[in-house]
Amino acid sequence: xxxxxxxxxxxxxxxxxxxxxxxxxxxxxxxxxxxxxxxxxxxxxxxxxxxxxxxxxxxxxxxxxxxxxxxxxxxxxxxxxxxxxxxxxxxxxxxxxxxxxxxxxxxxxxxxxxxxxxxxxxxxxxxxxxxxxxxxxxxxxxxxxxxxxxxxxxxxxxxxxxxxxxxxxxxxxxxxxxxxxxxxxxxxxxxxxxxxxxxxxxxxxxxxxxxxxxxxxxxxxxxxxx
Numbered sequence: 472x473x474x475x476x477x478x479x480x481x482x483x484x485x486x487x488x489x490x491x492x493x494x495x496x497x498x499x500x501x502x503x504x505x506x507x508x509x510x511x512x513x514x515x516x517x518x519x520x521x522x523x524x525x526x527x528x529x530x531x532x533x534x535x536x537x538x539x540x541x542x543x544x545x546x547x548x549x550x551x552x553x554x555x556x557x558x559x560x561x562x563x564x565x566x567x568x569x570x571x572x573x574x575x576x577x578x579x580x581x582x583x584x585x586x587x588x589x590x591x592x593x594x595x596x597x598x599x600x601x602x603x604x605x606x607x608x609x610x611x612x613x614x615x616x617x618x619x620x621x622x623x624x625x626x627x628x629x630x631x632x633x634x635x636x637x638x639x640x641x642x643x644x645x646x647x648x649x650x651x652x653x654x655x656x657x658x659x660x661x662x663x664x665x666x667x668x669x670x671x672x673x674x675x676x677x678x679x680x681x682x683x684x685x686x687x688x689x690x691x692x693x694x695x696x697x
Contacts, residue, residue: 492667492668492669493667493668494665494666494667494668495541495543495545495548495666495667495668496541496542496543496664496665496666497663497664497665497666497667498525498663498664498665499523499662499663500520500523500524500525500661500662500663501523502520503520505539505541506539507520507525507537507538507539508537508538508539509537510537514531515529515530515531515533516528516529516530516531516533516535517530518535518537523662524660524661524662525537525651525660525661525664526557526658526659526660526661527651527652527653527658527659527661528653528657528658529559529653529654529655529656529657529658530656531655531656532655532656533655534652534653534654534655535652535653536568536650536651536652536653537650537651538568538571538575538648538649538650538651539648539649539650540573540647540648540649541647541649541666542647543647543666544647545666545668546622546624547622547623547624547668547669547670548621548622548666548667548668548669549619549620549621549622549665549666549667549668549669550567550569550619550620550621550622550649550664550665550666551617551618551619551620551663551664551665551666551667552566552567552617552618552651552661552663552664552665553615553616553617553618553661553662553663553664554566554615554616554618554651554659554660554661554662555613555614555615555616555659555660555662556584556585556612556613556657556658556659557658557659557660558657558658559653559654559656559657559658560654560655560656560657561584561585561586561612562584562585562586562588563584563653563654563655563656563657564582564583564584564588564590564654565582565583565584565652565653565654565657565659566580566581566582566583566618566651566652567580567581567582567618567620567649567650567651567652567664568580568581568648568649568650568651568652569581569620569644569649569650570641570644570645570646570647571644571645571646571647571648571649571650572645572646572648573646573648575648575650576596577594577595577596577645577646578593578594578645578648578650579591579592579593579594579601579641579644579645580592580593580594580652581618581620581629583610583616583618583631584610584654585610585612585613586605586610586612587605587606587607587608587609587610587612588603588604588605588610589603589604589605589609589610589631589636590602590603590604591603591629591636591637591639595645601637601639602629602636602637602639604636604637606634609631609632609634609636610631610632611632615662616631616632617630617631617632617633618630618631619631619633619669621669623670625640625641625642626638626639626640627639627640627641649664649666651664
């Protein structure tokens with residue numbers, strides 16, 4: 472019984488520990504205070520902030536995005552985006568861009584689709600594939616998926632729904648802009664975008680887990696398991 476209590480409490484701590492992080496930038500899309508561009512309806516696409524979401528729709532054979540400069544200049548960070556494919560082609564790659572130049576012409580992308588594929592690309596006048604894969608059970612079709620890019624110095628790791636997919640070294644990105652994009656003839660809903668101190672949050676959570684574990688295990692060692 473005591474062992475089960477320890478497992479439950481530690482699982483709750485791992486989850487709630489993420490809320491103790493230092494946040495550098497966050498947008499839950501309750502309004503457009505961060506000035507995302509291209510809001511409105513246009514020929515073949517629309518961009519809107521509604522009901523606590525950023526909604527990007529493409530009705531023609533064009534990819535659509537919107538981007539901002541979050542003004543975050545940190546050596547280490549976690550960049551997360553929570554999004555869902557609302558409707559459209561299941562094979563269309565959706566996701567986010569980061570390290571984007573001020574003119575939006577050069578960038579890195581982290582993408583996935585509802586068929587379970589995911590990819591990391593670099594675009595510098597031409598597309599370079601850094602990583603592509605497909606693993607059953609990682610992508611949640613027609614559900615919210617969590618994309619996370621963790622930067623620690625020159626090392627970047629790419630995580631989808633808490634699963635590490637790929638790690639690489641990037642000496643220099645092209646800039647500080649970030650973007651979210653939908654594929655041609657698809658519609659996405661973005662629930663939240665956040666940039667935070669991922670390393671500090673992880674270390675604080677692990678420290679709390681270790682302290683709690685020592686506190687809970689000590690009485691069990693004395694009295695035995697139940």
